[in-house]
Amino acid sequence: MIKLLWVDLEMTGLDVEKEVIIEAAAVVTNNKLETLDQYHAVVKQPQIHIDRMDAWNQKHHKESGLVDLIPTGKDPEVVENELMALIEKNFDPKDRIILAGNSIGQDRLFINKYFSKVAARLHYRMLDVTSFKVVFNNFYQISYAKPQTQHRASADIQESINELKRYLSFVKI
Template sequence: MEKLLWLDMEMTGLDVEKERIIEVAAIVTDKDLRELASYHSVVFQDQKFLDAMDDWNKNQHGKSGLIEKIPHAPKSEIVENEICAFVDKHFTEPAILAGNSIGQDRKFIDRYWIKFAEKLHYRMLDVTAWKMIMESRYNVVFKKSETHRALDDIKESIAELQCFYDFIDGKQTQ
């Protein structure tokens, strides 16, 4: 594992059958978590999907400013092509996805972005699994700002794993 493809998506909700992707961010890091490249895009969705969001999503994505960007964003197919090109540029083998609760993002990728899914390895690095162990076993807690914007969230996921690495390496104590 020489590189990781860190990814975060914002969606209109969590139900992969009825919700849609509204933002994606990806960062390529080396195995030491140094950033090599990044990609970000808001994703256009029809107003009907925005209107159908639950109160939490309407409030969160409204407060973050994401909702107002969606009508002017590129369509999903364009964003998928861009992220595929991004992966092709930085990976010669299937990319290993990394992030918090990355399995949820992977469901949306598999459902809506088939070409992108084909570029991904079946293995994933889920920082949430690390978090569960580090908090319950070692009382190591990483405080996140929870902006629910894709690029901010993925940078925090990388920082969170670095925090856990530092603890394991004896560079940090709790």
């Protein structure tokens, strides 16, 4: 059975050289996009990273309540080890895991830098829902009315899965 590892990270910004991960969520799905397992954690980071977030990140992460949870979050090493436990539970050790998500290339940069054990298990191929969005929106004028989320990792993953299901509903093979 084909499985996908959906990941969404919330970060203090987009620059992988300056910013850090503040929330991580993962969902394992089968080829019918049914959830088999899931994980979520807020990542503890030094206050300096929170203080230097840009205005967009300050606004969204405060409104969602995420900023208030960071001081009591889990250490990044613990989060990586727990993600590895999820992977080891759901994937064969020889599997190169396909990473899935929306604009997943950005998350992959942070995974490569901060979660190297997770990165080592990933296939170079990724399933990026954004590619489907570009094709369906621009070629066929089919869109997905994405509900407003609070930019929290678990909700964002579920919306990405729902969005892919919408686009795939138009594919007849």
